[in-house]
Amino acid sequence: MVLDRSLIRYARSGVRHRGRFSPRRNREITREECMDFRLSPEQERLRQAVRDFLAAECSPHYANELDAKAEWPIDLYRKIAQRGWVGYAYPREYGGDGGGIVDLTIVQEELAYVSFSLGMGWAQSAIFGGGAILFYGDDDQKGRFLPKLSSGETIFCFALTEPNAGSDAGSMQTTAVDQGDHFLLNGSKIFISGANIADYAVTFARTDKSLPKHKGLTAFIVDLRAPGVTVRPLRKMGTWPIHSCEIFFKNLQVPKENTLGGLNKGWTNLLRSLDLERIIGCGAQCVGASRRVVDDAITYAKELHYGGQPLIKQQSVAHALVDMEAEVEALRIQVYRAAWMLENNIPCSREASIAKVASSEAIARLSNMGMQILGPYGYFSDWDEERQYRDSRMVSIGGGSSQIQRNIIAGSIGL
Numbered sequence: 534m535v536l537d538r539s540l541i542r543y544a545r546s547g548v549r550h551r552g553r554f555s556p557r558r559n560r561e562i563t564r565e566e567c568m569d570f571r572l573s574p575e576q577e578r579l580r581q582a583v584r585d586f587l588a589a590e591c592s593p594h595y596a597n598e599l600d601a602k603a604e605w606p607i608d609l610y611r612k613i614a615q616r617g618w619v620g621y622a623y624p625r626e627y628g629g630d631g632g633g634i635v636d637l638t639i640v641q642e643e644l645a646y647v648s649f650s651l652g653m654g655w656a657q658s659a660i661f662g663g664g665a666i667l668f669y670g671d672d673d674q675k676g677r678f679l680p681k682l683s684s685g686e687t688i689f690c691f692a693l694t695e696p697n698a699g700s701d702a703g704s705m706q707t708t709a710v711d712q713g714d715h716f717l718l719n720g721s722k723i724f725i726s727g728a729n730i731a732d733y734a735v736t737f738a739r740t741d742k743s744l745p746k747h748k749g750l751t752a753f754i755v756d757l758r759a760p761g762v763t764v765r766p767l768r769k770m771g772t773w774p775i776h777s778c779e780i781f782f783k784n785l786q787v788p789k790e791n792t793l794g795g796l797n798k799g800w801t802n803l804l805r806s807l808d809l810e811r812i813i814g815c816g817a818q819c820v821g822a823s824r825r826v827v828d829d830a831i832t833y834a835k836e837l838h839y840g841g842q843p844l845i846k847q848q849s850v851a852h853a854l855v856d857m858e859a860e861v862e863a864l865r866i867q868v869y870r871a872a873w874m875l876e877n878n879i880p881c882s883r884e885a886s887i888a889k890v891a892s893s894e895a896i897a898r899l900s901n902m903g904m905q906i907l908g909p910y911g912y913f914s915d916w917d918e919e920r921q922y923r924d925s926r927m928v929s930i931g932g933g934s935s936q937i938q939r940n941i942i943a944g945s946i947g948l
Contacts, residue, residue: 570869572635576636576639579636579640580639580643582616583639584643587644587647588647590609591609591651593647593917596647596651596917596920597914597917599648599650600650600773601914602774603776604774605654605727605776606774609651614684614685615685617683618640619659619683619684620659620679620683621637622636622667623663623667623679623682627675627676627679627683628679629679633876634813634873634875634876635872635876637659637817637872638813638868638869640655641656641660641813641818642817642818642820642821645818645819645820645821645825646821646822646825649771649772649921650772650924653775653818654727656814656818657727658682658688658690659682660810661689661690661735661806661814662682662688662691662733662735663678663679665735665752665793665802665806666678666682666735666793668806669795669798670793673790674754674790674793678733688727688732689731690726690727690734690735690757691725691734692725692734692736693705693803694722694723694725695707695720695721695722695723696721696723699724700937702737702803703746703750703800705720705738705750707719707720707736707738707739707782708742709751711740714789715786715787715788716786716787716792717784717786717787718736718738718753718755718761718787719782719783722779723767725777725778725779726775726777727775727776728757728764729766729778730775730776732756732758733754734754734780735755736753737750737751737752737753738753739751740796740797744797749797750797750803751793751795751796751797751799752792752793752794752798752799752802752803753787754793755782756791757780759785760785762780762781762785763780763781763783764778764781765779765781766778769927770923770927771920771922771926772923772924807882807885807933808871808881808882808885810932811871811885811888811932811933811938812875812881812885812889813872815928815932816867816868816871816872816885816888816892818928819868819893819896820868820892823857823861823892823895824861825917826900827857829921830857830902830906830907831854833906833907833910833916837908850906853906854906857899860898864888864892864895867884867887867891867892868888871885871887871888886933886938886941886942887942889933890929890938894929897928897929900921903918904918
């Protein structure tokens with residue numbers, strides 16, 4: 534694993550996010566706002582609304598059916614968008630509700646509770662794609678894309694990783710050459726979630742080879758339906774409804790107006806999206822999935838019998854379930870604290886990395902223990918624990934591996 538020193542400098546720097554999504558403007562946090570772990574009444578209503586909707590629209594049987602078919606639930610996604618939960622944090626003038634980062638954390642937790650893949654696909658478009666446009670897009674780009682993102686009409690993905698540029702993203706080799714009224718894009722990306730269903734990809738490419746590797750990168754809004762783009766899904770272990778894909782660009786013409794965030798400013802803009810990815814794209818997702826693992830394990834332990842009595846009456850099982858519940862509650866506090874800090878414009882790159890590494894490794898442990906409690910039943914696809922086990926393995930690798938997160942945390946505390 535290679536870690537760019539710029540990531541450590543970023544974690545130490547306390548870079549502040551601009552624009553909404555929605556961090557509050559610089560101001561003093563009042564005493565009344567500190568150390569209150571309650572959600573607001575509006576947030577409680579949001580959580581309940583999302584929970585009730587998903588209970589009706591995405592049963593465990595339906596989630597397993599989508600997994601078996603490796604099918605993205607486009608109709609369900611559009612229903613979610615129609616209720617305002619895709620563009621919830623976008624400004625109202627772009628079809629959103631002006632919500633904040635804690636609101637997005639709530640939505641993601643509930644989506645991932647019913648389906649890890651559903652939460653993952655929602656984040657790719659609403660958070661990574663829409664967030665990039667909101668953070669560093671111009672007014673024209675926001676007007677062209679955010680309303681359609683919010684309505685569910687348009688789907689985005691986020692194309693950063695390359696075969697030889699994963700943790701060391703600054704070493705990417707995809708190029709974009711200025712041709713006057715457009716850029717000519719050539720190269721490839723890999724492990725791009727949802728590229729097969731996306732209309733556009735926020736794509737990073739090298740625009741100036743003469744500059745140091747982090748200085749010559751630019752972000753673009755790329756039309757994945759345009760001539761010169763090939764998308765190929767890859768076979769993988771889990772999260773089957775949301776495919777991971779290779780994308781190949783061959784002499785793709787990208788209009789100048791789709792340059793995102795300014796020429797050669799791609800790396801600086803990318804860094805501003807990382808905390809959001811780690812807190813919501815991983816942390817909140819893992820909290821929701823972990824809750825489901827524990828709830829299912831408790832339900833099954835009550836229903837399954839051993840020696841003439843429910844399995845949950847075995848002290849070793851009950852203690853394991855208590856440990857699992859305690860770990861989920863600790864994770865929730867970590868993730869929501871980081872989300873609250875980001876929303877209030879408090880530097881939190883260290884906390885975001887802590888939330889990411891803790892939550893991604895916890896869901897792997899918890900899903901493993903959930904399978905163990907179910908015994909042979911947990912190994913079979915008729916039971917949710919098998920799917921949760923497969924899905925959970927991805928998050929300690931994607932979005933910055935656990936090793937990379939530990940390096941960032943070490944750097945932030947002077948190690």
